Amino acid sequence: MPRAAKHQRGAKLRSAAFSRIRSDHQSELAEDYVELIADLIDERGEARGTDVAMRLGVANATVVKTLKRLQDAGLVTQEPYRAIFLTGEGWKMAEDGRRKHRIVEGFLLALGVSEETARIDSEGIEHHVSEETLRAMARFLARNGR
Amino acid sequence: MPRAAKHQRGAKLRSAAFSRIRSDHQSELAEDYVELIADLIDERGEARGTDVAMRLGVANATVVKTLKRLQDAGLVTQEPYRAIFLTGEGWKMAEDGRRKHRIVEGFLLALGVSEETARIDSEGIEHHVSEETLRAMARFLARNGR
DNA sequence: CAATAGATTTAGCCAATGCTAAACTTTCTG
DNA sequence: CAGAAAGTTTAGCATTGGCTAAATCTATTG
Ligand SMILES: [Mn+2]
Ligand SMILES: [Mn+2]
Ligand SMILES: [Mn+2]
Ligand SMILES: [Mn+2]
Numbered sequence: 001m002p003r004a005a006k007h008q009r010g011a012k013l014r015s016a017a018f019s020r021i022r023s024d025h026q027s028e029l030a031e032d033y034v035e036l037i038a039d040l041i042d043e044r045g046e047a048r049g050t051d052v053a054m055r056l057g058v059a060n061a062t063v064v065k066t067l068k069r070l071q072d073a074g075l076v077t078q079e080p081y082r083a084i085f086l087t088g089e090g091w092k093m094a095e096d097g098r099r100k101h102r103i104v105e106g107f108l109l110a111l112g113v114s115e116e117t118a119r120i121d122s123e124g125i126e127h128h129v130s131e132e133t134l135r136a137m138a139r140f141l142a143r144n145g146r
Numbered sequence: 147m148p149r150a151a152k153h154q155r156g157a158k159l160r161s162a163a164f165s166r167i168r169s170d171h172q173s174e175l176a177e178d179y180v181e182l183i184a185d186l187i188d189e190r191g192e193a194r195g196t197d198v199a200m201r202l203g204v205a206n207a208t209v210v211k212t213l214k215r216l217q218d219a220g221l222v223t224q225e226p227y228r229a230i231f232l233t234g235e236g237w238k239m240a241e242d243g244r245r246k247h248r249i250v251e252g253f254l255l256a257l258g259v260s261e262e263t264a265r266i267d268s269e270g271i272e273h274h275v276s277e278e279t280l281r282a283m284a285r286f287l288a289r290n291g292r
Numbered sequence: 293c294a295a296t297a298g299a300t301t302t303a304g305c306c307a308a309t310g311c312t313a314a315a316c317t318t319t320c321t322g
Numbered sequence: 323c324a325g326a327a328a329g330t331t332t333a334g335c336a337t338t339g340g341c342t343a344a345a346t347c348t349a350t351t352g
Contacts, residue, residue, distance in 0.1 A: 015203030057161030124274030
């Protein structure tokens with residue numbers, strides 16, 4: 001039996017976690033964009049590309065390019081030099097992002113970390129928690145949250 | 147006062163979380179590679195590119211290219227057609243990754259999620275937890291762990 | 293010890309996500 | 323309402339991290 005085949009089976013199982021990470025990373029940016037656009041619309045009535053760029057801390061040109069992809073993906077609509085709107089699917093993704101974000105951030109606070117850490121860490125963690133873990137966090141939160 | 151300047155200050159603060167994510171993502175792949183290489187060396191005496199590729203679930207050629215970057219970054223050493231070695235810095239990063247991974251995975255288990263979910267979710271979460279959150283998880287683990 | 297099977301690297305492609313500088317459009321103002 | 327200021331997009335570049343197919347090296351074995 002060839003050397004490389006020897007451990008193929010065990011490896012196949014283990015690689016599932018890394019596949020998940022790669023897939024999470026693909027949706028991650030889209031989720032943060034739509035959630036941020038939803039926040040801007042709610043807070044200020046409209047979302048401009050510049051505001052998105054400022055809140056994300058990236059260049060304007062980067063946002064323009066990313067929004068084009070999100071438009072192709074059916075998440076946002078926009079016309080040149082105008083504000084950005086979310087499609088139905090975009091709002092759905094934004095709401096789901098907010099839900100996860102709220103649970104993760106509240107959970108971290110209930111666990112005893114500072115507000116700033118909860119805010120920062122939850123921005124990354126939210127994209128890598130399964131529904132099962134979210135349920136466990138919500139359960140903990142119901143018992144120990146404020 | 148120009149429109150875009152109006153909210154610049156608030157945005158600056160908020161963008162810190164997204165900067166952290168972008169920086170986390172840059173180190174993420176390197177961390178998983180060195181941790182995996184360390185595991186292979188410990189389990190099997192040596193780490194071959196092929197084994198790394200199989201465990202990650204990516205093509206061989208991808209691993210070759212990434213290892214070149216890790217070599218430039220001073221994390222691994224290798225010669226063509228030979229096994230991969232970690233530098234001192236590589237081992238340090240691997241050990242630190244293992245430490246975080248252990249805490250996060252143990253924590254998820256203590257929180258009540260299944261072994262498979264803990265294994266999969268921790269692979270992504272480990273890269274986005276601050277030291278403060280790790281301490282909080284370790285504290286919880288000390289009280290509620292198995 | 294030569295042929296071949298297996299392992300590894302190279303070459304060349306692609307998409308995503310970042311940047312700066314230049315061009316263009318919109319908005320404000322005298 | 324013309325010119326300037328502000329806002330936005332385009333153009334062009336770089337890096338990362340994927341892939342497949344072809345080339346090359348190593349190891350086995352008859
Ligand atoms: Mn979010
Ligand atoms: Mn986020
Ligand atoms: Mn790890
Ligand atoms: Mn990982």
